[in-house]
Amino acid sequence: xxxxxxxxxxxxxxxxxxxxxxxEVGVTYVFDLxxxxxxxxxxxTGAEVCSSIDEMLRKVDLVSLVVPxxxxxxxxxxxxxxxxxxxxxxxxxxxxxEAEQLIQEIPEGIVVGVGHIERFNPIVPEIQRxxxxxxxxxxxxxxxxxxxxxxxxxxxxLMIHDIDILVNAFFPxxxxxxxxRGSKDIAHVLGGVDSTSFYLSASRKSAKKIxxxxxxxxxxxxxxxxxxxxxxxxxxxxxxxxxxxxxxQENIIEKVLVNKVxxxxxxxxxxxxxxxxxxxxxxxxxxxxxNLRICEAIQRGISR
Numbered sequence: 001x002x003x004x005x006x007x008x009x010x011x012x013x014x015x016x017x018x019x020x021x022x023x024e025v026g027v028t029y030v031f032d033l034x035x036x037x038x039x040x041x042x043x044x045t046g047a048e049v050c051s052s053i054d055e056m057l058r059k060v061d062l063v064s065l066v067v068p069x070x071x072x073x074x075x076x077x078x079x080x081x082x083x084x085x086x087x088x089x090x091x092x093x094x095x096x097x098e099a100e101q102l103i104q105e106i107p108e109g110i111v112v113g114v115g116h117i118e119r120f121n122p123i124v125p126e127i128q129r130x131x132x133x134x135x136x137x138x139x140x141x142x143x144x145x146x147x148x149x150x151x152x153x154x155x156x157x158l159m160i161h162d163i164d165i166l167v168n169a170f171f172p173x174x175x176x177x178x179x180x181r182g183s184k185d186i187a188h189v190l191g192g193v194d195s196t197s198f199y200l201s202a203s204r205k206s207a208k209k210i211x212x213x214x215x216x217x218x219x220x221x222x223x224x225x226x227x228x229x230x231x232x233x234x235x236x237x238x239x240x241x242x243x244x245x246x247x248x249q250e251n252i253i254e255k256v257l258v259n260k261v262x263x264x265x266x267x268x269x270x271x272x273x274x275x276x277x278x279x280x281x282x283x284x285x286x287x288x289x290x291n292l293r294i295c296e297a298i299q300r301g302i303s304r
Contacts (some may be wrong), residue, residue: 004029004060004084005077006053008041011089012066015046018265019064024272031056049131057082062269062275064115065089069152073098078270080106083274087268089115090164091156092288096296099289106285111274113281114288118161120263120270121282123224124169124229126256127213130233136216137166138199142206147183154187155302159202162213163294166198180301192232231256256288 001024005015008030019028028047030171032038035049042049050056053075056063062085067075073093079086080102092114093099118124139162167176171193178191178198185204192198211226221234235252267282274281 001025001027001061001272002027002059003272004031004050004063005047005054006031006063006065007067008032008037009066012064013041013044014264015064015066015268016041016047018268019272020045020047020247021265022118022269022272023098024276026268027059029056029059031125053078057084060084062086063271066067067157069094071154071234076102076112076252080110080112083107085108085111085271087113087115087271087281088285088288089162090117090288091152091295092285092291093292096166096289099116099285099292103218103285103289107144109278111271111281112285113271113274113277113284114283114289114291115267116161116164116283116288117263117267118165120261120266121226121229122258122261122263123226123229124165126231126258127215127222128169129131130231131215131217131222133217134170134196134215135218136199137170138201139166140201140210140212140214142201142203142208144206144209144212144299145204153295153299154182154185154202154204155298156292158204159187159189159200159298160291160295162200162202162289164283164291165213165289166193166200167294168283171196175218178242178298180298182298182302186282187298187302224290229258229260231258241265 003019003025005012016030019025029045029050030038030041031050063079065088141158174193176193179187181188187202189200213224215222219236224231233254278289
């Protein structure tokens with residue numbers, strides 16, 4: 001299949017690089033309003049440059065849409081209307097109303113997915129396998145300040161990854177309640193789903209980059225790191241006592257074997273195969289819409 005990448009910023013460059021590595025892909029085409037950037041990416045990845053979106057859509061079977069969020073709706077409409085399978089980088093659109101309208105315009109037979117990359121992180125299915133009855137889940141996603149994201153809130157930029165995992169991977173079709181505190185660059189959400197309490201934190205003010213998940217169950221605690229792709233399971237203490245005024249505790253700690261991969265490569269390969277086979281992609285537009293609805297609800301809470 002021939003593929004196209006619309007938008008060759010930091011993320012778009014990675015899309016072009018990976019498509020060029022996939023055996024399922026024939027020719028990779030790139031387009032950007034900044035023609036010089038498109039030419040640079042083409043030289044680095046072996047892709048071919050298109051002079052317009054229309055030219056690209058005449059040549060490709062599927063497209064990665066990696067433009068700023070404010071352009072998602074109009075650009076995705078154009079691509080979908082041309083009959084080309086479309087992967088839209090998260091969030092699906094800038095607003096819930098745009099996403100609802102876009103979903104209504106997806107024709108039968110066109111595969112449309114949303115690029116929530118962390119769904120393809122190998123620690124997610126492993127934690128799903130391990131954690132059967134979580135009592136408490138905490139996600140922390142903190143970044144040093146960055147000028148790369150200019151048109152997305154802290155919630156839609158960072159927290160949306162953990163919202164997607166919580167809502168669509170761990171607790172699909174469940175009812176949520178939550179309270180919110182935050183500001184422009186920091187957001188905290190405390191809530192509940194089924195019998196589980198959860199906490200989400202996101203920040204653009206951290207001096208350290210953090211991507212973590214922490215789960216407490218009745219007999220164990222599970223910790224995962226999205227960056228190192230490592231999982232540790234802590235069993236309840238075999239020994240816990242006090243001797244000479246000092247507490248002594250012996251835990252059983254298990255490091256889970258995780259097959260480390262590049263999540264974006266897994267995601268793009270999955271999308272190419274879904275488009276080729278005409279089947280639903282792992283992250284559907286409807287799931288992308290659910291994530292965006294929750295983001296907007298959190299933003300309203302922050303803005304009060």
